[in-house]
Amino acid sequence: MADDMLLIALLLIPFLTATLLVVARPDKNARGIAMMASVACSVLVIAQWAKFPGGSLTFVEHDWVPAWGLRLLMGYDGTGLLFLLLTAVIFPFIIGAGFKQPNDRPSLFNAMLLFTQAALFGVFMSQNAFLFYIFYELSLVPLFFLLLFWGSPSPERFGDRRANVRAITMRFFIYTLLGGLALLFGIAYCVVHEPAHNADFNALAQLHLPHGTQIWLFWALFLAFAVKLPIFPFHSWQPDTYTMAPLQGTMTLAGVLLKMGLFGILRFVFPIVPDGVEFWRSTVIWLAIIGALYAGVIAFRQRDLKRLVAYSSLSHVGLLCAGLFAQNSYGVSGSLYQAFAHAILVVCMLYLVGAIQSRTGTTDLDAMGGLKLKAPRLAALFFLVMINAVALPLTQSFVGEWLMFNGLWQIDGWMAFAAVLTIILGAVYMLFAYQRVMLGPDNTRLQATDADSEDHFFLVPLIAITLVLGVYPAPILHLLDGPVQQMLSMLH
Amino acid sequence: MSALILTSILGVVLLYLGLFGGKKLLAPIGILGLIGALILFYLDQRINLPQFAHMIVFDRTSMLFSCGMIGITILIFLFGIDYYDRVEENVAEQHALMIFSLTGAFLLTSYTNLLMLFLGIEILSIPLYILAGAKKRSYRSSEASFKYFLLGSFASAFLLMGIALIYGMCASFDMDVVKGVALKQLEHPDLLFTLGCFFVAVGLSFKVAAVPFHFWSPDVYEGAPTLVTTFMATVVKMAAFIGFYRFVSLTQMPPTLGNALLVMTIFTLLLGNIVALRQSNFKRLMAYSSIAHSGFLLMAILSNAPNIAQVLFYYTFTYSLATVGLFIVLTIAKRAANGDENIRIFRGLFRAKPWLAIVTLLLLLSLAGIPLTAGFVAKYQVFLLAIGAHLIKTTLFAVVMALVGIYYYAVVIREAFTPSEEESTLVVSPINWLLISLCGVAVVVMGVMPGWLM
Numbered sequence: 036m037a038d039d040m041l042l043i044a045l046l047l048i049p050f051l052t053a054t055l056l057v058v059a060r061p062d063k064n065a066r067g068i069a070m071m072a073s074v075a076c077s078v079l080v081i082a083q084w085a086k087f088p089g090g091s092l093t094f095v096e097h098d099w100v101p102a103w104g105l106r107l108l109m110g111y112d113g114t115g116l117l118f119l120l121l122t123a124v125i126f127p128f129i130i131g132a133g134f135k136q137p138n139d140r141p142s143l144f145n146a147m148l149l150f151t152q153a154a155l156f157g158v159f160m161s162q163n164a165f166l167f168y169i170f171y172e173l174s175l176v177p178l179f180f181l182l183l184f185w186g187s188p189s190p191e192r193f194g195d196r197r198a199n200v201r202a203i204t205m206r207f208f209i210y211t212l213l214g215g216l217a218l219l220f221g222i223a224y225c226v227v228h229e230p231a232h233n234a235d236f237n238a239l240a241q242l243h244l245p246h247g248t249q250i251w252l253f254w255a256l257f258l259a260f261a262v263k264l265p266i267f268p269f270h271s272w273q274p275d276t277y278t279m280a281p282l283q284g285t286m287t288l289a290g291v292l293l294k295m296g297l298f299g300i301l302r303f304v305f306p307i308v309p310d311g312v313e314f315w316r317s318t319v320i321w322l323a324i325i326g327a328l329y330a331g332v333i334a335f336r337q338r339d340l341k342r343l344v345a346y347s348s349l350s351h352v353g354l355l356c357a358g359l360f361a362q363n364s365y366g367v368s369g370s371l372y373q374a375f376a377h378a379i380l381v382v383c384m385l386y387l388v389g390a391i392q393s394r395t396g397t398t399d400l401d402a403m404g405g406l407k408l409k410a411p412r413l414a415a416l417f418f419l420v421m422i423n424a425v426a427l428p429l430t431q432s433f434v435g436e437w438l439m440f441n442g443l444w445q446i447d448g449w450m451a452f453a454a455v456l457t458i459i460l461g462a463v464y465m466l467f468a469y470q471r472v473m474l475g476p477d478n479t480r481l482q483a484t485d486a487d488s489e490d491h492f493f494l495v496p497l498i499a500i501t502l503v504l505g506v507y508p509a510p511i512l513h514l515l516d517g518p519v520q521q522m523l524s525m526l527h
Numbered sequence: 528m529s530a531l532i533l534t535s536i537l538g539v540v541l542l543y544l545g546l547f548g549g550k551k552l553l554a555p556i557g558i559l560g561l562i563g564a565l566i567l568f569y570l571d572q573r574i575n576l577p578q579f580a581h582m583i584v585f586d587r588t589s590m591l592f593s594c595g596m597i598g599i600t601i602l603i604f605l606f607g608i609d610y611y612d613r614v615e616e617n618v619a620e621q622h623a624l625m626i627f628s629l630t631g632a633f634l635l636t637s638y639t640n641l642l643m644l645f646l647g648i649e650i651l652s653i654p655l656y657i658l659a660g661a662k663k664r665s666y667r668s669s670e671a672s673f674k675y676f677l678l679g680s681f682a683s684a685f686l687l688m689g690i691a692l693i694y695g696m697c698a699s700f701d702m703d704v705v706k707g708v709a710l711k712q713l714e715h716p717d718l719l720f721t722l723g724c725f726f727v728a729v730g731l732s733f734k735v736a737a738v739p740f741h742f743w744s745p746d747v748y749e750g751a752p753t754l755v756t757t758f759m760a761t762v763v764k765m766a767a768f769i770g771f772y773r774f775v776s777l778t779q780m781p782p783t784l785g786n787a788l789l790v791m792t793i794f795t796l797l798l799g800n801i802v803a804l805r806q807s808n809f810k811r812l813m814a815y816s817s818i819a820h821s822g823f824l825l826m827a828i829l830s831n832a833p834n835i836a837q838v839l840f841y842y843t844f845t846y847s848l849a850t851v852g853l854f855i856v857l858t859i860a861k862r863a864a865n866g867d868e869n870i871r872i873f874r875g876l877f878r879a880k881p882w883l884a885i886v887t888l889l890l891l892l893s894l895a896g897i898p899l900t901a902g903f904v905a906k907y908q909v910f911l912l913a914i915g916a917h918l919i920k921t922t923l924f925a926v927v928m929a930l931v932g933i934y935y936y937a938v939v940i941r942e943a944f945t946p947s948e949e950e951s952t953l954v955v956s957p958i959n960w961l962l963i964s965l966c967g968v969a970v971v972v973m974g975v976m977p978g979w980l981m
Contacts, residue, residue: 100904100977103911169898176897179937183944201941205934212933216926223910224919 039094041079042109045119045156048072048079053149060142066134069145073126073152080116080123087116089517093162104226104234105165113514117371118159118298121378122291124500126152129286131493132386135393136282144185144283150177151287158295164222164234167302171259171295172215178284178292179208185281203279210272214259218303221255225307240306240525253311256303257319263296266319266356267326270349277345282389285341289348289385290378297374300359301367301522309526312362320357320446324453327353331460335467340391340398343468344384347424350457351377357454358439364523366442368515373435375511376423376504379497380432383420387413390490391472394483400468405477413486414473416494421469423501425462431501434508530567530593531633533560538626545619553622554608560626561597561604568594581701582640588836589636592769595844596632599761600625602851602962603754609956610754610858621661624654625758632766638773641690641700641727648686648734651766652679655759659751671750678733678743686730692723702777709781716781724784727774734767735821736814738794748814749868753861756810757854760817761847768824768839775828776835788829793924796822800931809857809870812935813850816894819932820846826925827909830916838908845901845973849890852966855959856887863952870939875947880955884943886967893970895936896929901973 052072056065093110111119130148138144154177157170182204226234229242244252262269277285305312327350334346355377358370390413392398395406407414426432436458444451486494504511537560544552568590577584585593604622611618631650638644656679660672694700696719697708712720729740736744748756775788799819806812820842827838856876857868864872877884893902906929913922955963 103907172898176892179940180944183941201945205937205941208937209930209934213927213930216930219907220910220914220923220926223907223922224914227911227914 041083042094042160045076045079045160046153048075049149049153049156053146053153056142056146056149062140062142065142065145066130069130069149070127072149073123073130076152076156077123077127080119084116084120084514087113087514089113091518099166102232103165104163104229104232104238106163106233106235107166108163108235109160109166110162111160113516113518114298114301114371115159117375117511117514118294119156121294121375122152122155122159125286125290125378125382128382128386128493128497129283129290132286132382132389133283135489136389138185140184144181144281147177147181148283148287151181151292155291155295159298162236164225164236164239164303167236167299168215168219168222171218171299172212174292174295175208175211175215178288179204181284181287182207182276182280185284186279187281200279203275207272207276210262210269214262214269217255218259218299221252221303221307224252224255236302236306239303242307244308244310246310249308249311250314251311253304253308253315256308257300257315260296260299260304261356263299264293264352264356265296265349266323266353267329268322270326270330273349274342274345277348278339278342282385285345286382286385289345289381293348293352294374294378297355297359297370300356305362305522306525312360316360316362317447320360320443320450323353323356323360324450324457325353327351327357327457328453328460331457331464335460335464337464338400340400340403340468340472341385341388342398343400343464344381344388347384347461347464348377348381350461351380354436354439354454354457357450358435358442361439361442361446361450362523362526363442363445364519365438365445367519367522368512369435369438369440369442371515371519372508372511373432373439376431376435376501379501380420380423383494383497384424386490386493387417387420390486400471403472404475405473406483407473408477409483410485413490416486416490416498417469417473419498420494421465423498423505424465426458428505429502430505431508432505434505530564530571531630533564533567534626534630534633537561537564538623538630541619541623541626545617545623550611550618553611553619554604557604557622557626558601561601565594565597568597577639582643583634583637584639585637588769588840589633591836591840592636592765593633595840595847596629596636596762596765599765599844599847599851600629600758602848602966603758603761605958605962606757606851606855606858607754609959616663617661621658621755624658628652628654628658628758629762632762635766635770635773638770639702639777641693641702641705644727644770644774645683645686645690647766647770648730649683651763652683652734655679655755655763658755658758659747661752661755665750667750668752669750671747674750675743675747682730682733682740685726685733689723689726689728689730692719692726696720696723702773706777712781716783721781721783724781725787728771728784728788731767731771731774732791735764735771735824736818737791737821737825738798738818739791741795741798741818741821744818745811745814748817749808749810753810753854753858756813757851760813760850760854764817764821765840765843765847768821768828768843769836772828772836772839785829788825789918789921792822792825792829793921795819795825796925796928800928800935803935804931806935807870808868809872809939810868812870812939813853816932816935817850819928820894822928823906823909823925826913826918826921829921830912830918832912832915835912838905838912841901841908841973841977842905845893845905845970848966848969848973849893849902852886852890852963852970853894855963855966856883856890859883859953859955859959862954870942873939873942874945875949875951876943876953878946879951879953883953883955883960883963886963887943888940889967889970891936891940893974895933897933899971899974901970901977904974904977 091112095109097107099105099107154170154174161167186200265273330346330349334343337343355370358366423430426436440451575586631647634647656676659675662668697705733740803815860872893900896902896906
């Protein structure tokens with residue numbers, strides 16, 4: 036099969052499968068069908084990865100609306116492939132997590148997940164700013180329904196259940212669209228000022244806008260991704276949404292969707308407004324680090340396990356953004372590497388939250404304790420995931436975070452110091468959470484079962500990935516080498 | 528202009544048909560006549576030539592708008608087959624009045640003489656005053672009619688006053704002469720001339736429902752029968768905007784007037800979007816959203832670029848398609864809810880009629896301007912025009928307002944997809960089903976392949 040067909044297939048397989056699920060509603064087999072589609076996608080992506088020669092590849096090239104520079108231009112370079120790989124690897128697990136979840140409409144649910152996956156593949160393959168924007172916004176629509184239909188409110192806020200879900204969904208939707216529209220404005224501005232009205236990323240990178248313009252245009256382009264990630268102070272939608280969303284919805288949001296933010300910063304912000312980045316760099320890094328510290332402190336105080344994971348994700352993401360904006364080879368490759376690690380980590384964490392919830396019937400940390408006595412294997416799995424979360428050496432997170440500190444250190448010692456603080460905080464709240472869930476006297480009256488084969492089937496491969504890539508990170512770092520060097524050479 | 532004559536005769540024919548009790552024949556004959564008008568437009572050889580003693584010139588833009596309006600009217604007539612099924616009185620008159628109004632709209636697309644502008648506006652409006660009151664026994668409908676008539680006449684007086692002042696300056700109603708005078712005055716515009724243009728603009732702003740001349744629109748939209756509201760929100764809006772655009776492009780605006788329009792645009796965007804947030808009646812929501820869309824369209828007119836007419840057409844046409852579809856959905860839901868128009872009536876739509884809910888979703892996404900729908904393409908083009916004209920701050924403001932707009936459309940989407948406790952009694956007739964599907968598909972196709980219309 037030709038390579039361009041492969042890329043089209045990546046879009047079409049999830050999309051058509053999802054449409055099939057919506058139309059035919061095979062509720063009994065929905066999960067299996069969705070699983071097959073997502074596994075097929077990961078096979079395709081991994082095959083591409085195996086024969087990736089380096090550089091930047093473009094496969095699909097087709098004019099769509101030339102007047103505004105919208106072209107169907109798809110392909111990938113090393114970073115794009117990393118994100119494709121991340122999406123392709125994570126999605127079968129996200130869908131797999133649903134096998135044990137009770138669900139009244141599995142066809143629709145899995146269809147929404149697959150629509151999201153198609154949109155995400157689209158985002159990571161676009162080489163045209165406009166095309167990127169279209170997929171970026173499209174990813175929002177299935178998520179809106181995931182939250183609206185299957186969301187359940189945070190336990191500490193009872194009251195009108197549906198009203199709560201609707202309010203949180205709307206806040207998420209509006210917040211994200213605010214960023215999206217700012218991005219659209221930015222793209223429109225760039226396209227108008229590009230001589231040939233070309234919106235390809237390559238063409239926009241050659242657009243040397245005046246210094247003054249870049250300084251304000253930076254925010255138009257950055258806002259969307261700042262909200263998506265999210266970094267402080269654009270984060271207020273995140274904890275509620277993560278807590279309220281169905282488990283798999285949170286996995287999608289935290290595992291993959293927010294990576295669009297990093298990818299967008301790489302594609303839009305750095306090449307188009309380098310002066311703006313220069314001007315705002317320390318502001319953004321400090322905002323990100325303050326956000327990371329702040330989220331870490333709040334995570335420590337959480338009584339709800341899912342909410343704790345939400346805040347810990349917020350804390351990690353702040354660091355990712357800081358590392359990226361360090362804009363040296365350590366910082367950028369560390370950040371991207373850590374993006375991959377974070378995706379796996381957060382999916383594992385959320386799966387554990389779900390597993391613990393299904394055993395104890397709650398996510399309230401105060402009501403738990405001593406689960407290790409009844410479920411020692413589950414505790415062991417939790418422990419293995421946790422050492423990755425606290426970035427112990429020889430885990431994947433350690434590699435990414437170590438690189439990011441190096442990057443930040445080169446900019447400013449204080450930044451690196453603050454970043455180290457977030458890790459210490461991270462270790463504190465994760466270990467504390469482990470202690471409250473697993474150790475101590477047995478608080479749960481319920482007869483909890485230990486981790487079964489499905490849990491192992493889900494968690495062991497992911498843990499294996501984190502450990503292997505923690506010891507031997509070269510395959511991923513190698514992917515990033517070329518693009519990062521190229522990007523940095525354009526900056527300096 | 529043969530199409531113009533055909534539609535005039537068509538209206539009379541429909542009136543007589545009603546007289547002899549041919550209610551079933553109204554829609555087919557009306558639609559046949561309109562298709563005839565389309566064909567006549569297509570066959571017309573006299574493009575860009577002055578007709579009727581230099582009164583009108585049909586150029587490509589006029590053709591585009593006229594055909595677009597005919598298309599939308601055909602959709603509304605098809606909608607009428609089901610809508611008028613339960614109405615016995617004055618059905619023929621309502622069809623005829625819509626055709627007459629459409630004839631006035633043709634004049635607005637093509638006038639080259641200020642008198643024709645006035646005539647067009649009046650022929651467009653007077654049937655509407657009657658149509659708004661078509662539900663004779665409904666208090667709201669009569670109120671709408673009277674309010675519309677009173678404020679409409681007021682606006683017409685302004686328009687006429689403006690035309691008189693311009694005539695006083697230029698000694699001619701001809702737009703070419705007016706343009707010549709305006710070009711001479713670019714440096715030091717005469718106060719009388721500026722005032723004249725301003726008054727004409729006020730009269731036209733009333734028709735497009737721009738703030739602060741919008742007060743009629745929510746009440747009239749709410750009070751008028753749904754089918755008439757649909758006609759007003761679509762065909763009349765298209766006509767008003769092309770009329771406005773012709774006036775602005777043919778007379779070189781004095782700069783002070785441009786500033787006045789800019790202020791008006793900003794307030795229209797602000798008020799339309801913000802007030803729409805507080806609406807719970809769907810028709811009033813659509814009225815305020817229509818005001819908000821007027822703001823975007825005004826922004827396009829302000830940009831002074833060469834391809835405004837195309838953008839205006841694309842915007843108004845796709846807006847009309849979505850609006851027609853949504854009003855049909857409203858009619859269906861309203862019947863099941865015994866005449867309630869609150870947006871609550873959409874609750875449970877997805878459970879009851881999934882396809883209907885999905886199309887409603889598409890139409891609302893298009894109005895909100897989400898990518899891959901026509902509404903997105905339309906808004907994006909307006910932004911491009913405005914950025915090209917260096918209206919950066921206005922554009923940023925419009926972007927924020929577009930976001931507010933998304934919120935109130937999303938509220939309706941949320942209602943449609945929230946399960947309802949009650950058993951649904953929705954009945955969708957085949958023709959309405961077809962129409963709604965057509966609108967939904969058209970909105971997506973034009974969003975994915977915008978090249979077709981441009």
